[in-house]
Structure formats: C-alpha cells, structure tokens
Amino acid sequence: MATDAPPSTATETPASGQAEQQPPLLSAVDPSASSSITTSPPPLAPIRTERHPSSSSTASSFDSTCVTSPLTPGGAPGAPFRSPGAAGFGATGGGAAGVGGSGATSHDLSEELLAAGWRKFWSKRENRPYYFNKLTNQSLWEPPTAALPGVKRTLSDPAAAVPNHHHHHHQQGPSAPKRPSFGGPQALDAAWNFSVHSNCVTLERPPRRLFQPHPETELLRAQLIAKLRQHYSELCVSRENIQPPPDSFNRWLIERYLSDKGSDPLFPSDCDNELSYALFREIINDLPVRLCRPKLSADAKKQLYRYAEASKAMIESRVANPESRKIVKWNVEQTYQFLRQAKMPTYEDCLERLAHLKRTCQPHIEEAAKESVEKICTKLYHLSVEYAKKVRELQETLFKVTNPTDPWADLPPWSGDPKRRVRCYPVQICSPAPRPAAQQQLVETGCTDRMQFVRYGRDNSSQQGICRSVFAKLQQLYTLHCTEEDPSMEKFFPRLWCMLTRYQAFLGQQSQNTQAALPIPVFEAISRLFGVTFELFASPLNCYFKQYCSAFPDTDCYFGSRGPVLDFYPLEGSFEANPPFSEELMVAMVNHMENLLKEATGPLSFMVFLPDWRDPPTEALVRLEASPYNRRQTCVLPFEHSYRNGMQHCLERDEDLYVKSAHGTLIVFLQNDAGFMKWTPTSEKIKDLLIAFGQQSSHRRPQPQ
Numbered sequence: 064m065a066t067d068a069p070p071s072t073a074t075e076t077p078a079s080g081q082a083e084q085q086p087p088l089l090s091a092v093d094p095s096a097s098s099s100i101t102t103s104p105p106p107l108a109p110i111r112t113e114r115h116p117s118s119s120s121t122a123s124s125f126d127s128t129c130v131t132s133p134l135t136p137g138g139a140p141g142a143p144f145r146s147p148g149a150a151g152f153g154a155t156g157g158g159a160a161g162v163g164g165s166g167a168t169s170h171d172l173s174e175e176l177l178a179a180g181w182r183k184f185w186s187k188r189e190n191r192p193y194y195f196n197k198l199t200n201q202s203l204w205e206p207p208t209a210a211l212p213g214v215k216r217t218l219s220d221p222a223a224a225v226p227n228h229h230h231h232h233h234q235q236g237p238s239a240p241k242r243p244s245f246g247g248p249q250a251l252d253a254a255w256n257f258s259v260h261s262n263c264v265t266l267e268r269p270p271r272r273l274f275q276p277h278p279e280t281e282l283l284r285a286q287l288i289a290k291l292r293q294h295y296s297e298l299c300v301s302r303e304n305i306q307p308p309p310d311s312f313n314r315w316l317i318e319r320y321l322s323d324k325g326s327d328p329l330f331p332s333d334c335d336n337e338l339s340y341a342l343f344r345e346i347i348n349d350l351p352v353r354l355c356r357p358k359l360s361a362d363a364k365k366q367l368y369r370y371a372e373a374s375k376a377m378i379e380s381r382v383a384n385p386e387s388r389k390i391v392k393w394n395v396e397q398t399y400q401f402l403r404q405a406k407m408p409t410y411e412d413c414l415e416r417l418a419h420l421k422r423t424c425q426p427h428i429e430e431a432a433k434e435s436v437e438k439i440c441t442k443l444y445h446l447s448v449e450y451a452k453k454v455r456e457l458q459e460t461l462f463k464v465t466n467p468t469d470p471w472a473d474l475p476p477w478s479g480d481p482k483r484r485v486r487c488y489p490v491q492i493c494s495p496a497p498r499p500a501a502q503q504q505l506v507e508t509g510c511t512d513r514m515q516f517v518r519y520g521r522d523n524s525s526q527q528g529i530c531r532s533v534f535a536k537l538q539q540l541y542t543l544h545c546t547e548e549d550p551s552m553e554k555f556f557p558r559l560w561c562m563l564t565r566y567q568a569f570l571g572q573q574s575q576n577t578q579a580a581l582p583i584p585v586f587e588a589i590s591r592l593f594g595v596t597f598e599l600f601a602s603p604l605n606c607y608f609k610q611y612c613s614a615f616p617d618t619d620c621y622f623g624s625r626g627p628v629l630d631f632y633p634l635e636g637s638f639e640a641n642p643p644f645s646e647e648l649m650v651a652m653v654n655h656m657e658n659l660l661k662e663a664t665g666p667l668s669f670m671v672f673l674p675d676w677r678d679p680p681t682e683a684l685v686r687l688e689a690s691p692y693n694r695r696q697t698c699v700l701p702f703e704h705s706y707r708n709g710m711q712h713c714l715e716r717d718e719d720l721y722v723k724s725a726h727g728t729l730i731v732f733l734q735n736d737a738g739f740m741k742w743t744p745t746s747e748k749i750k751d752l753l754i755a756f757g758q759q760s761s762h763r764r765p766q767p768q
Contacts, residue, residue, distance in 0.1 A: 263636030270493035635665030675727030
C-alpha cells in the first residue's frame with residue numbers, strides 16, 4: 064500500500080509527469096549519492112516476535128513504515144483498493160497499491176478529488192469499497208463530492224457508519240479478540256502528520272535482543288516503581304522534613320539511564336556509582352526549605368523568616384562543627400533583628416537579605432546534611448536494584464513456559480550488512496515470544512465522549528485511560544508498522560496496554576515537563592521550512608511524525624520507534640530535538656550530535672530547543688552556543704509561547720492542552736556544511752518560525768560560520 068505525500072509536507076517534489084507511487088526508501092537523498100545507497104530494505108521484518116527475523120522478509124514489510132494507513136469509516140484499518148473480482152471496479156494492476164499504476168482511472172475519481180487527497184480502498188472487513196482522504200484523515204462509504212471552496216465537509220460519527228449486523232456477523236465467540244475501533248469526532252482531530260516521509264539515512268543494524276513486553280511483567284514493574292516513588296517521598300520527609308523536589312524522581316531515572324548497564328528499561332540496576340549527584344544536588348538545593356519567587360512584599364518577608372527559622376533548627380539538630388553552628392546562628396539573629404526593626408520592609412530589601420543569608424549559611428547547612436542526603440540517594444538505588452531483579456525473574460519465568468531451554472540459543476545469526484545505507488526503520492526485536500497473555504484478561508472497558516479505557520485483569524487499578532484521538536493515532540501507527548506481523552491485530556491491545564502502563568509508571572501522576580512537546584504549528588513550520596521529518600525525543604503518545612526516537616524500544620517499536628536517541632546514528636537528514644529538561648541528558652545530547660556532525664558525509668541538520676536558563680547558564684547551553692556547528696540561534700521570550708502538555712494523551716479538558724512557558728526557549732541550528740547549504744536558516748525562515756510560535760523574539764547575534 065502506498066500514498067504520495069501532500070505538497071505542503073513533502074520533502075521532495077516528484078518530477079512532472081511522473082506516475083503517482085510510493086516514494087522510494089531514499090527518495091530524498093542526493094542523486095549523486097544514490098549509487099552508494101541501497102533503496103531496498105534490510106532483510107528483516109520490522110517486528111518479528113515468534114521467531115528470528117529471517118532474510119526472506121519481503122520488501123513490502125519494510126515499505127509499510129513509509130505509508131499512511133487509511134481507516135475505514137468503521138474505524139478498522141483498510142486494505143489498498145483492489146478489485147474483488149465480481150465487483151465492477153478496475154484493478155490497480157502493476158501500479159502503486161491504492162493509487163493505481165496509471166493515475167485516476169483506477170479510482171473512478173475525478174482529478175479534482177484526487178488533488179483534494181481522496182483515494183479509493185477496499186475494506187476487508189466489510190467486503191466493500193470506501194474512500195479515504197489522506198490529507199484530512201476523513202473516511203466515507205459513499206463516493207465523495209467536490210466541496211465548495213471554504214466549506215468544510217462534516218462527517219457523522221464513524222462508529223455509526225457500520226450497521227450493528229456487521230459487527231454481529233464477525234463475532235467469533237466470547238473469547239474472540241475484540242478488534243480496536245475508533246469512535247467520535249475526537250478521532251478526526253489529528254495532532255500528527257504521518258504523510259511526511261523520512262529523509263533520514265542510517266546504516267543497517269542488527270535486531271536487538273530484548274524481552275518482549277508482557278502485561279504481567281509491566282503490571283509488576285508499574286507496582287514496584289510506584290512503591291519506589293512512595294519510599295523516596297517518605298525518605299525525604301522523614302530525614303529532611305521536605306517534600307521531594309518536583310520531577311526529581313523522573314530526572315533521577317533519566318540521569319541513571321545514561322550510565323546504567325543493566326537490562327531493565329526502567330529500574331537502574333548496574334551503575335558505576337551508586338550515588339546520583341544530580342539527585343543529591345536537587346535535594347540539597349531545597350534545604351532547609353524550598354524557595355520560590357515571591358509575588359508580594361508580605362510573601363518575601365514570610366519566606367525570609369521561614370528560611371532563617373529552618374536554618375537555625377537544622378544546624379541545631381545535626382552534627383556540625385562549632386564554627387559552622389556559630390556562623391549560622393549569628394546570621395539568623397541578624398535576620399531576626401532586621402525583621403523586628405523594619406516593620407514594613409520593601410520587597411527588594413527582603414530579597415537582598417534572603418540572598419545574603421543563603422550565601423552565608425547554605426555551605427554550612429549542606430555540610431551538616433551531606434551524609435543524610437547521600438543515604439537517601441544510595442538507599443533509592445539499592446531498592447531499584449532489588450526491584451529490577453524481581454522483574455527479571457518474572458520475565459524469565461514467562462519465557463521458560465514456552466522456551467524451556469535457553470531462550471536465546473536457537474536464534475540464527477544476523478545475515479544483514481552493517482555497511483549498507485538504508486532509510487531509517489523501527490527497532491527490531493530478536494527474541495522468542497513469551498507465554499501469551501490471556502485474551503479475556505485484557506478487555507476494553509468502554510469509553511466516554513473523550514476517553515478510551517483498557518484494563519488488564521479484574522483489578523480496576525490496572526485500567527489505563529487515553530484520549531480517543533490518541534487511541535486512533537496509536538492504532539494508525541500500529542497498522543503502519545505491524546500489518547504483516549499481526550494482520551488480525553490480536554496483539555494490539557496487549558501491546559497498547561504495556562506501552563501505556565510503562566509511560567504511566569515513568570511519568571507518574573503529574574509530570575508535565577518530561578513529555579512536553581512543541582505546538583503543532585511549530586512542527587508544521589519546521590517541516591516546511593527546514594525539511595525536518597524526524598523527532599529525536601518523542602514517544603508514541605506525543606510524536607508528530609511517524610519516525611521518531613523514544614526511551615523504551617521494547618514497548619515502542621510496535622508503534623514505529625527507532626530506539627533511544629543516544630543509540631541512533633544517522634548519516635544524513637534533518638532532525639528536531641526537544642529533550643527533557645535534565646542537564647545530564649542535554650550535555651550527552653550535545654556530545655552525540657557533535658560526533659555525528661563530525662562523521663557525517665551527507666547533509667545533516669539538528670534543530671535544538673532548550674530552556675534559556677542563564678542564572679547560571681547550563682553546561683549544555685554554553686556548549687551549544689560555542690559549538691563550531693552552530694549556524695544560527697534565536698530565543699523565544701518567556702510567558703509568550705506555550706508547549707503541549709506532557710500528559711496530553713490523557714487530558715480530560717482541552718483547556719489544559721497548552722502550558723505557558725515560564726522560561727525562554729533557545730533554538731539552535733547545528734549543521735554541517737552540506738546541511739547548512741540544504742536547509743539554510745535564513746532570516747525569512749526564522750521569522751516564519753517565530754510567527755508559528757505566536758510571537759516575536761529577541762534575536763541573538765549569529766555564531767561565526
């Protein structure tokens with residue numbers, strides 16, 4: 064099945080007179096380099112779960128990652144239109160599936176409808192043709208009609224387009240798996256564009272030896288990670304009398320991931336250093352009390368008094384040398400005198416006194432609390448190692464049921480070519496299948512006008528809720544990448560539930576920053592202006608393109624993930640990077656990008672979006688501004704632009720979708736010479752980008768080229 068990309072989002076425009084067809088794997092590559100780049104896929108199926116990916120996989124299994132999957136009006140994935148034989152429709156012949164080898168005649172559609180994005184397909188489930196618009200994601204049973212300019216055609220509820228007797232006819236008994244379905248207008252409100260084909264070229268890589276996700280394993284992992292969060296919170300309260308710093312647990316997981324050599328995707332279990340200096344620093348900075356920017360003079364005065372009182376109480380209750388105790392007490396007494404004498408101190412006086420008190424007392428407080436905070440960090444790591452072992456034991460038990468011997472022993476060696484240049488493709492898993500989850504335990508527990516719910520087992524605590532629009536998006540991603548391996552989509556719900564449970568365990572209940580994404584107009588602008596087709600920090604839940612890197616290859620590969628960004632080595636292409644706000648990860652990202660740019664032979668470009676933290680500036684920000692590959696940079700002002708909520712996949716109100724940014728956003732273009740020539744960040748393009756953000760910006764001086 065293949066579709067052509069719409070002109071507004073395509074990276075390359077096909078030559079005039081050329082027949083509409085599936086873009087080749089390397090259609091965006093410079094023709095001069097085509098002789099050294101293969102356009103055929105690697106001899107591996109995108110996802111092969113029952114056995115090792117064999118070299119006999121067909122090209123169509125790989126090409127499926129580069130097409131848009133149309134959906135029938137009932138919500139089920141459709142097949143490319145082919146003549147059913149007796150029906151009076153023209154066959155597609157040898158042309159591109161669903162498009163027709165000779166043009167519009169195979170569709171029975173006018174040139175106007177073809178230009179508007181309409182294509183004709185065949186529904187395997189309903190055994191009848193339907194019409195799909197690849198530009199608007201609309202589906203119709205009846206032939207579309209030409210809409211008047213400026214008039215938007217409205218659709219009825221897609222779920223109501225299929226009569227009840229059709230569903231009854233296809234029901235195969237009480238234990239038959241329920242096929243995922245769309246419903247409601249939310250499914251049509253797409254915040255993604257899967258018609259943009261990738262211009263990323265990589266070397267062929269072998270499949271990864273990973274345990275496939277299983278609901279029982281993910282349920283245990285989620286329970287243990289929640290237990291670890293609770294224990295961390297209790298340690299902070301009992302030892303330091305503070306609440307954990309916001310999102311500090313998530314940042315600890317990210318920082319540990321960079322140095323962890325363990326096998327668990329979530330629990331750190333094999334780090335060189337048990338002590339996380341990132342977590343240590345976050346807890347220390349909140350001692351003796353957490354400070355914030357006060358709004359009024361009364362708030363500033365109250366915060367100054369709280370800090371002085373907490374400093375005195377901490378230094379008296381901890382083991383500290385007499386000199387430190389004396390310095391802290393003397394400064395606290397000076398602060399009390401200031402508050403008594405100045406009955407109505409100004410806002411600036413309170414902030415100045417607080418800065419002085421913190422500057423003189425904080426080193427002594429940190430020294431007194433150092434041992435206690437280190438014990439919190441090491442205790443958290445030891446618990447994580449213990450929980451990782453429990454999850455591993457369950458994984459091995461599930462695999463031994465179907466593989467009594469060594470599960471990796473019977474896998475044949477990889478037969479690919481590590482030097483072959485190919486279009487990027489999703490991570491492939493090379494492992495035997497575990498014992499399948501009982502289908503009756505994974506049930507779709509219903510939906511509302513906005514939310515879809517899936518539960519594992521009888522316990523409602525395992526229920527996962529997701530917006531119906533995102534549910535439609537995930538089914539479309541799954542259809543794109545797993546059509547051959549799971550044509551009946553029997554494994555869709557187990558894999559969906561495992562992925563949702565993994566991200567809920569990782570994000571927690573109220574983490575907005577870790578998964579925050581750029582606004583949709585910005586994605587559209589960077590794709591149009593700078594040829595961006597790939598996200599380096601995304602997930603199946605918040606991705607805009609169908610090609611992206613994500614943190615968890617074992618659960619995300621079924622939805623198109625190319626794996627973790629630090630394990631991804633593109634040779635050419637245009638990329639967007641909006642990393643989680645972890646300083647360690649941002650520094651590792653800059654190092655990785657500079658190494659890739661140094662080794663690249665083709666055009667390579669990275670658009671990096673970072674918080675403009677200047678007090679003090681972060682190491683990643685300093686490194687980016689001083690990088691020899693920095694071609695241009697600009698800054699978007701704080702409080703005048705927004706990000707999409709990191710929990711957008713489960714929001715119950717549209718009002719919460721966008722979150723104002725309290726800091727500026729620095730945009731840096733890292734490009735090699737070929738990338739700069741192909742995707743030059745001109746002043747006109749920068750202006751259009753800032754308009755997409757919805758405001759003007761303060762331009763910084765371009766870096767020397």
